[in-house]
Amino acid sequence: MSGKKAFYAAAVTAAFVFCMTLGPPPATGDVFILSDGGRIEGAVESQNRRNVMVQTKYGLVTVRRGDIEEWDEKSSPYDEYVKKKKDLKNTANGHFEMGEWCREKEFDAQAKAHFKEVLKLNPKHEKARERLGIKKITPKTTPKTTPEKKSMKPVVKKDDKVEDKKEEKAKKKKPIVERIKKKKKKKSKGGIPIPFTITASCAWDADNAWLHRFGKHIKAGSEYLFMVTRGQMYVSVVTISDQTPRSECIAENKDGIKTGRGYAWTGAGAMHVGGKVLSYTFAHEFLHLKCGIPDEYTRDSKPACPICIMSADPKAHALCDSKTHKGEPGRDCFSLLRKRFPRIREDYDAEGKECPETKVVIRDK
């Protein structure tokens, strides 16, 4: 037992915020230092009891009050934007003008958001489409099935040139298929990974060495999570307490890889693991707990989607995506993650990216 008691002023919550440490710093503004070391700069657009909404270089970011360790008020170039936005009329033209103003000021994320609003209100707004780089793509012409053709009457073949001209006219008049301009096929490195905080504990009175070792297993789990999510998720802070029966990640024993119920299990807001939990197991349970990703077993507990770690196939080393998933279409792990975290992409690549450090906070009681 160690008599040391660490005191941490920052409340570590389960919510995540967009960590801005890796991006280029925008001009000054209110500066928020977060309990996980993240830093956000911008203008406060609104706030309530739980959250503060901040306009930043990256667009509107929601910051949990509980995650704020320091808040420095400064004037920001986004102040003017926040003011202007209050008088904004919710019309296509209103948003378009606002988008143009943002473009001039180089508030690119905000400009994009307003042009998207324009298209919600008026999908045919040509200039907004242009700003967003949405191109019209003329469809391959397929012969229409006319009643004429269905009947037994012989079809009179028209002159090809006349036909071509007609088609071209039709193309100009109403493009049928319009698609977002396809970007480079090459895998993108992706954006800033989503940081998660998690609480962990054991029920017994553990010594400091054990708590640190458990922290190392969670750290390794975070690195595995980072790898399978292609560099898009990691554990930024884990707070580990002993003599604490309830937390989000409960060690059931000191030295087991497994629990009393298989490798690990998740239920009632907690994952139960062995004291020597494997990275694979940690990432699997973490995705249940924090992201609501379901298992991929068959009824008789065989891997249903063997490539995926959610199938618990021992050879799995990835999360399935829309291309590799075996089973119901649209139920692959990346699509499910994306429903919850819209900025998750399956065409990102973690290669060459390093998993950000997990801060291990020990509370030895």
Ligand SMILES: [Zn+2]
């Ligand atoms: Zn599972």
Ligand SMILES: [Zn+2]
């Ligand atoms: Zn799958």
